[in-house]
Amino acid sequence: MVRFRSYSHSHATRTEPGRRGVLGVTREVDARRTRFTKRWARGIVDRAFVPMSSDELVGYLTDLSDRIVALHTAAKFDPDQAREIGAALVAADVTDSGALGLTLTLLTADPLTATAGTPKRRREIRAALADGFAAALRERTLAEQESIRLALVDARRQAEQALSVSQARFQAVFSEAAIGIALIDDQQHIADANQALGDLLGRAPDGLAGHGLDEYAHPQDAEAVRSAVAGLFAGAPTPVQLERRFTGRDGALVWGRMTLTTIEAPAGHQYAVAMIEDSTERRLLEARLEYQAWHDPLTGLANRELLLKRLDETLAGKTGAVGLCYLDLDGFKAVNDSYGHETGDGVLVAVAQRLDLALRRTGCLVARTGGDEFVILIDDPDGEPVQCGERALAALHDPLRVGGHELSVSACVGVVDRVVDRFTAAELMQAADTTLYWAKSEGAGRLAVFDPDRHAREVARYSLAAAMPAAVEHGEFVVEYQPLVGLADDRLRGVEALVRWRHPELGWLPPDKFINLAEETGAIVPLGRWVLRSACEQAQRWQDIAADDFFVSVNLAVRQAHEKHLTDEVSEVLSSTGLPADRLVLELTESAIMGPAAEPLRALHALTDMGVRLAIDDFGTGYSNLAYLRRLPVHALKIAGSFVSGMADATDNGVGGPDPVDERIVETLVELAHALDLTVIAEGVETVGQASRLREFGCDVGQGWHFARPSAPDAITARLLAERNNHH
Numbered sequence: 001m002v003r004f005r006s007y008s009h010s011h012a013t014r015t016e017p018g019r020r021g022v023l024g025v026t027r028e029v030d031a032r033r034t035r036f037t038k039r040w041a042r043g044i045v046d047r048a049f050v051p052m053s054s055d056e057l058v059g060y061l062t063d064l065s066d067r068i069v070a071l072h073t074a075a076k077f078d079p080d081q082a083r084e085i086g087a088a089l090v091a092a093d094v095t096d097s098g099a100l101g102l103t104l105t106l107l108t109a110d111p112l113t114a115t116a117g118t119p120k121r122r123r124e125i126r127a128a129l130a131d132g133f134a135a136a137l138r139e140r141t142l143a144e145q146e147s148i149r150l151a152l153v154d155a156r157r158q159a160e161q162a163l164s165v166s167q168a169r170f171q172a173v174f175s176e177a178a179i180g181i182a183l184i185d186d187q188q189h190i191a192d193a194n195q196a197l198g199d200l201l202g203r204a205p206d207g208l209a210g211h212g213l214d215e216y217a218h219p220q221d222a223e224a225v226r227s228a229v230a231g232l233f234a235g236a237p238t239p240v241q242l243e244r245r246f247t248g249r250d251g252a253l254v255w256g257r258m259t260l261t262t263i264e265a266p267a268g269h270q271y272a273v274a275m276i277e278d279s280t281e282r283r284l285l286e287a288r289l290e291y292q293a294w295h296d297p298l299t300g301l302a303n304r305e306l307l308l309k310r311l312d313e314t315l316a317g318k319t320g321a322v323g324l325c326y327l328d329l330d331g332f333k334a335v336n337d338s339y340g341h342e343t344g345d346g347v348l349v350a351v352a353q354r355l356d357l358a359l360r361r362t363g364c365l366v367a368r369t370g371g372d373e374f375v376i377l378i379d380d381p382d383g384e385p386v387q388c389g390e391r392a393l394a395a396l397h398d399p400l401r402v403g404g405h406e407l408s409v410s411a412c413v414g415v416v417d418r419v420v421d422r423f424t425a426a427e428l429m430q431a432a433d434t435t436l437y438w439a440k441s442e443g444a445g446r447l448a449v450f451d452p453d454r455h456a457r458e459v460a461r462y463s464l465a466a467a468m469p470a471a472v473e474h475g476e477f478v479v480e481y482q483p484l485v486g487l488a489d490d491r492l493r494g495v496e497a498l499v500r501w502r503h504p505e506l507g508w509l510p511p512d513k514f515i516n517l518a519e520e521t522g523a524i525v526p527l528g529r530w531v532l533r534s535a536c537e538q539a540q541r542w543q544d545i546a547a548d549d550f551f552v553s554v555n556l557a558v559r560q561a562h563e564k565h566l567t568d569e570v571s572e573v574l575s576s577t578g579l580p581a582d583r584l585v586l587e588l589t590e591s592a593i594m595g596p597a598a599e600p601l602r603a604l605h606a607l608t609d610m611g612v613r614l615a616i617d618d619f620g621t622g623y624s625n626l627a628y629l630r631r632l633p634v635h636a637l638k639i640a641g642s643f644v645s646g647m648a649d650a651t652d653n654g655v656g657g658p659d660p661v662d663e664r665i666v667e668t669l670v671e672l673a674h675a676l677d678l679t680v681i682a683e684g685v686e687t688v689g690q691a692s693r694l695r696e697f698g699c700d701v702g703q704g705w706h707f708a709r710p711s712a713p714d715a716i717t718a719r720l721l722a723e724r725n726n727h728h
Helices: 022-047 054-073 079-091 097-109 119-157 159-176 195-201 222-233 280-294 304-317 332-339 341-362 385-395 425-441 452-473 515-521 524-541 566-577 599-610 660-675 688-697 713-727
Strands: 180-184 190-193 240-247 253-264 270-278 323-329 365-370 373-378 400-402 405-407 411-416 447-449 477-486 492-503 507-509 551-555 584-589 613-619 636-639 679-682
Touching: 022 054, 022 097, 054 079, 054 119, 079 097, 079 119, 097 119, 097 280, 119 159, 119 253, 119 270, 119 280, 180 195, 195 253, 195 270, 222 240, 222 253, 222 270, 253 280, 280 304, 304 365, 304 373, 304 425, 323 341, 323 385, 323 425, 332 341, 332 405, 341 365, 341 373, 341 385, 341 400, 341 405, 373 385, 385 411, 385 447, 411 425, 425 447, 425 452, 452 492, 452 515, 452 524, 477 524, 477 713, 492 524, 492 713, 515 524, 524 551, 524 566, 551 613, 566 584, 566 599, 599 613, 636 660, 660 679, 660 688
Parallel strands: 411 447, 492 551, 551 584, 584 613, 613 636, 636 679
Antiparallel strands: 180 190, 180 270, 240 253, 253 270, 323 373, 323 411, 365 373, 400 405, 477 492, 492 507
């Protein structure tokens, strides 16, 4: 007979967290917006003259602040709205470049906007606002230039009638203009220049006369300036506009936006007027915005966007000559939790500096892609990705000094060492990320190199995992049953339910092809639930022809044992199928019930109170803590097949007698289990000799190919009918 025991159980409770009110959040946002607007107004007043009172300026900027906040949170970004805000600053005579720089700095650093929206949205807002500001300022400047040009034309036209008055008027406009102006004669030399142009070029206006404008251009831009002036006198349509670099007396680089036009003079002479606006600040601002778009604001390293851009360019221009090192710090969350995020940011900056210094000479691109992750791009044909990865780990060997703390930091690196050219940038990044996972699975401070074969196997495994939930719904899984035979009388005591997968493409898959994967991904929970219901439904059909103690045994995975609603699910299955609880045996591994978690133990006690019987599977390969076992609600032990396989004699293997160590282990396990009043089931019984020795040791039940292989329910039905007829 199969002997079982029962135990009591306990229950766990849980509480539900509270919620934060919405009103407090709204007031906090309003307060932050008010502080932002006041800082904005105060900064503008300090940097530029604005024809408004302080209250008027705050009121004007409050409306713009509301529009800025709305842009950060809008479902779809409209760049024209951001450009209108930039233009609105110019309309309010906030035209100083320092005021614009302050505005963009606030949008980057102020708490109101620094974390609002996505990083991409924030960059788009800053760029569009600056573009609108520049466009509006350019339109105003062009209007002033047109006014000057018309004044010059008018002065020449009125020369014969009121020459002295016109000349005086022209000279006033020429001298007082805020932008640089030069009169160029038909020899393409400067005939006259105003003070603004002298200031722009760092020279006295009188000293410019007689020289070509191209002489003051940057060497790389001189030809473009010379060609533009020559083309104007050759009859090119006017006006001509271009933006080029000029060099001042001290060698400073100056960007000038130049407009060229012609005027007619008496006696058939022709002159050109060059009006040059200083666009250096705008150019620097654009460069800063571009830098921010491609670089990480914390560490100054390249960001993910620049990395992918460079990677795309490299893959497009080369074949198989690219490598990646994907680096992730070990246990970085503990730094933030223990020392705070400010120290954590300091660690990231220090790590970035170490990596950049260690790899700068190699020509690698070091990027921070997010959090504590860094990627090194090696696009030099002579570079060695593995060596770069080792150099990166070595750079972090010495402790870091951050915020008064000495911190030891390690990392893992996944290296993609010049894989084939069929990879896209996204696929290459994914391969590096996968390789990093391999490294981290081996411990801290490890380096792993991408293996295409291993990657292909894992992709196939994950494909199976992704298909598993749908496979359950589509009926691709089937359950086979392996007999559990009483060793004393060779009678069928029960069956173990074993799941198989009839994959539409891969064919018949045994459990070792997908069970471990199902446990890793969590798919084992719905699959195990389906197997339990199928097995109980089938066991109920056998009740009329089976003995009173006949049972069906179903494996329970570790994840299932930790499910909060396990007891309710088993109860519902038994109730809906009509199977008596004592006809169900749930098999668990030792790790499922002997770990630190309390939930599985409570569930197991509740199951035994219902009448369900429990068995420990593969006993002897896990904890094997018999003292602890006495307190568990367990009814049977299944001795691992690895011990049974050593119990062979000359008849079985033709080479010698049994392994005395395995025999002694099995005999001891049987004795101890019986001392605890537990049923003993031996797995993996494949020979007559093994069955005979187990019988001698007093083992209760055997399972294995010696008795029968797993089969469809019809085969079990036939055997049950045969045993019933023989018994009668």
